[in-house]
Amino acid sequence: MTLHAILRLVHITGFAAWFGTIFASMFLIKTLEPGMTDTEDKAKEYKVLLMRFIGLETKVADVAVVSVVLSGLLLTHFYHGWSIWAIMKIVLLVVQVALTMGYIVRKIQPITYPCDTTRFASWYRLFAISLTMFSLVLAVTFFLL
Numbered sequence: 649m650t651l652h653a654i655l656r657l658v659h660i661t662g663f664a665a666w667f668g669t670i671f672a673s674m675f676l677i678k679t680l681e682p683g684m685t686d687t688e689d690k691a692k693e694y695k696v697l698l699m700r701f702i703g704l705e706t707k708v709a710d711v712a713v714v715s716v717v718l719s720g721l722l723l724t725h726f727y728h729g730w731s732i733w734a735i736m737k738i739v740l741l742v743v744q745v746a747l748t749m750g751y752i753v754r755k756i757q758p759i760t761y762p763c764d765t766t767r768f769a770s771w772y773r774l775f776a777i778s779l780t781m782f783s784l785v786l787a788v789t790f791f792l793l
């Protein structure tokens with residue numbers, strides 16, 4: 649097995665793990681929505697489940713993002729070269745992290761539960777931002793890189 653194959657394996661597995669955590673979160677949020685927009689007691693109980701899930705999910709997502717970035721930089725340096733599209737991937741990744749973190753701090757963290765469904769919809773906007781950025785990076789990867 650060559651270093652190139654190992655780096656691609658890490659890069660693609662890291663991407664898949666990260667992408668998977670987004671979908672898992674989206675399904676969990678959809679599942680918890682009725683409880684988190686219901687009574688005080690129910691919302692409290694569901695919030696504990698949500699926080700527990702986020703704790704586990706963040707560990708996987710953090711390792712996955714670091715693996716994608718490190719393997720991506722090494723692939724670019726040793727095999728692909730610093731093309732405009734490789735640099736564009738780095739820029740998009742930085743924008744994605746900044747946009748999602750900024751949205752979480754400004755719109756998601758201030759929510760108190762139970763909340764109404766309009767407020768809860770902020771979660772879906774967060775996933776929309778994240779998936780749009782993933783689509784852009786994947787489009788660059790498969791059609792331009």
Ligand code: HEM
Nearest residue numbers: 663717720721723724727728734737738741782785786789
């Ligand atoms: C620091 C940011 C990144 C850099 C510098 C980077 C760089 C690269 C390079 C150079 C390749 C080609 C590897 C080769 O075949 O030799 C590649 C492949 C790939 N990248 Fe990235 N990447 C980055 C982030 C990402 C992100 C965030 C995603 C996911 C959204 C991603 C998804 C992929 C996929 C799926 C492939 C495989 C394409 C194929 O098999 O043809 N990359 N990346």
